[in-house]
Amino acid sequence: MSYTLRGRIESRIAGLAAPFAAAFAVSAVTQEWWPVALAAAMLAVGLTFDLAYHPFLPYQPGWAALPLGVLELGVVMAVVLAFEIRAPLAIALGLFAAAWVLAQILGHAVLPWLRLSYAEDGGELGRAGVALASAVALPFVAASGIWYAHLPPTVHLAAGVHRGPLVIDRRERLVGERGAVVVGGIKVRHPDVTVENVTVVGGEYGIEVDEVDHVVLDHVRVIRAQLDGIHVRRAAVTIKNCFVDMRGVRYGQGIDISFAIDKHESLVKGCRLIGGQEGIVTHSSMALLTKNHVQDTSLRGIAMTEMSMGAVHRNTVRDANGVGILCGDHSMCSIERNDVANTRSATDDGDQTRAGYGIVVQMGAEAELHDNELARNPARLGVFFYSVVRWKR
Numbered sequence: 001m002s003y004t005l006r007g008r009i010e011s012r013i014a015g016l017a018a019p020f021a022a023a024f025a026v027s028a029v030t031q032e033w034w035p036v037a038l039a040a041a042m043l044a045v046g047l048t049f050d051l052a053y054h055p056f057l058p059y060q061p062g063w064a065a066l067p068l069g070v071l072e073l074g075v076v077m078a079v080v081l082a083f084e085i086r087a088p089l090a091i092a093l094g095l096f097a098a099a100w101v102l103a104q105i106l107g108h109a110v111l112p113w114l115r116l117s118y119a120e121d122g123g124e125l126g127r128a129g130v131a132l133a134s135a136v137a138l139p140f141v142a143a144s145g146i147w148y149a150h151l152p153p154t155v156h157l158a159a160g161v162h163r164g165p166l167v168i169d170r171r172e173r174l175v176g177e178r179g180a181v182v183v184g185g186i187k188v189r190h191p192d193v194t195v196e197n198v199t200v201v202g203g204e205y206g207i208e209v210d211e212v213d214h215v216v217l218d219h220v221r222v223i224r225a226q227l228d229g230i231h232v233r234r235a236a237v238t239i240k241n242c243f244v245d246m247r248g249v250r251y252g253q254g255i256d257i258s259f260a261i262d263k264h265e266s267l268v269k270g271c272r273l274i275g276g277q278e279g280i281v282t283h284s285s286m287a288l289l290t291k292n293h294v295q296d297t298s299l300r301g302i303a304m305t306e307m308s309m310g311a312v313h314r315n316t317v318r319d320a321n322g323v324g325i326l327c328g329d330h331s332m333c334s335i336e337r338n339d340v341a342n343t344r345s346a347t348d349d350g351d352q353t354r355a356g357y358g359i360v361v362q363m364g365a366e367a368e369l370h371d372n373e374l375a376r377n378p379a380r381l382g383v384f385f386y387s388v389v390r391w392k393r
Contacts, residue, residue: 002059007123008050013132014111014125015103016043019095024139038087038095041079045072062108069100084238086264152192157182165203168193185225188215195220205231206244213263217242224248229276230255236263239271246276247296254294258283258306265310268292279317282308295319301340305329305365313337322346322354324377327387329363336369336392341376357382361389368392 003011020043023035049072053060060068073096080087112118115125125132152171157180164184168174171190176198185203186195191212199221200206206222206229209215213236221243222229229244229252237257244254254273257266258281265286272293273279279294283306290313294301301317304310305328312333317324317340324340327333338359345356353360356378361367363385370392374380383389 002122003054004122004124005050005054006129007121007125008054009047010125010129010132011107011111011123012046012050012103013129014106016046016099017132017135018102019099020139022098023095034085034087035091037083037085038080038092041083041085042076042096042099045076045079049075065100065104073100084267086267152194157198164200168195174198188212191215194218199223200225202226205229207231209233209235209237211235216240221245225252227252228256229253229273232257232260232266234259234263236260236266238267238269240267240269242271244271244273244276244279247274249276250298252276253281254279254297256281256283257285257287260285261307261309273297278303279320281305282310284308286310288313290314292316293318297321300324300326301343302326303328304331304333305363307331308333310334311336315339318342319344322351322356323360324358324374325360327359327361327365327367329365331365333361333365333367334370334392335359335367335372337371339373341373343377345378353382353384355379355382360384361387363387366390 020039023039027033027035076096080092152173154173154175157174157176159177159179161181161183164182165187166182167187167189169189171192173194175196181199181201183201185205186200186207188209189212192214194216196218201223202225204226206225207217207220209232211234215235216238217230219241223245229246230239239255246252246254254276255268260266261284265288268280268287268289270291275296277297277299279297279301280289280292281303285308287310289302293316295318297320299321300323301320302312302315303326304312305326307329308331310333312325313336315338317338319342321344324343325335325338327335340358343356343358346354353362358374358377358380359372360382364387366388368390
């Protein structure tokens with residue numbers, strides 16, 4: 001079929017109308033923003049491709065719908081990842097598939113039947129096209145207005161030293177000016193809180209997040225906490241671009257996310273962690289740990305244990321004591337493209353599972369491994385106590 005530019009856009013919108021209505025309904029029921037963001041990503045990618053198709057693909061054969069659909073799906077998923085839209089993968093794929101199937105049914109059967117001049121008009125829908133565009137645009141405008149109105153207030157933390165512990169018990173975005181330091185820790189006690197560009201020194205826990213969701217820690221620095229640098233309990237968090245220094249803290253962890261298996265997936269991305277027992281550890285939680293740098297830990301570099309589920313991807317672990325990366329205690333782990341080196345053997349107590357392994361899978365855990373660099377370790381991979389390892393191709 002030969003489309004006009006207007007016909008491409010109107011036919012695209014017709015195929016997206018019903019899936020978008022479902023996305024808005026899910027957003028209204030769950031009070032989550034990601035369904036609207038996912039719909040916006042699909043619309044933006046689709047319209048961009050329509051503008052690109054028009055001069056180079058004046059006639060579009062029916063068979064081209066499948067490869068073009070696959071291409072658009074790849075770009076949509078890239079946008080979702082780039083903008084960190086926290087949509088569940090199955091739902092994102094399902095919404096795109098529903099929109100694609102509906103577009104084929106409409107374009108090949110329903111619209112030509114309802115509008116006999118559909119093919120001759122190059123896919124244009126006349127007045128119905130304007131109505132459809134309005135029906136899709138108005139909910140986006142309304143949702144954007146609601147989102148903006150519900151943004152938490154921004155609180156600026158002045159440069160200088162502030163005595164803590166600082167307790168955040170309302171929705172807010174705490175942004176530190178350059179040189180803003182909190183001594184004694186930060187306690188997050190309310191959902192929908194963001195902490196940015198703040199340095200925390202000391203405290204039992206540097207930053208503590210307890211039983212609240214939708215918390216974002218972005219470009220925070222934690223130094224010399226007594227126990228954990230970032231301590232998360234029964235909560236889903238996003239931690240990005242952090243620095244945690246636990247050198248000299250014998251029993252603490254850099255980041256500890258625990259007992260949140262019934263929560264959304266947590267994300268730890270782009271952080272640098274030095275010292276402590278473990279750089280990043282999850283207990284009974286769902287998490288994605290990616291692009292972090294962990295070094296000089298006394299027990300393990302990164303650990304996903306106690307029936308955790310998640311992914312350890314593209315991390316760098318250096319100079320861990322005993323184990324670089326652990327998947328343990330009936331956890332299910334995807335371990336891909338990590339670089340683990342210079343792990344030290346620590347078998348003085350007779351525990352041979354700590355013989356300097358780059359990766360250990362133990363205690364009934366299941367791990368899928370792919371393309372990990374495990375050079376310069378006394379041992380590469382250890383699998384113990386009824387665990388299972390699969391190699392991803």
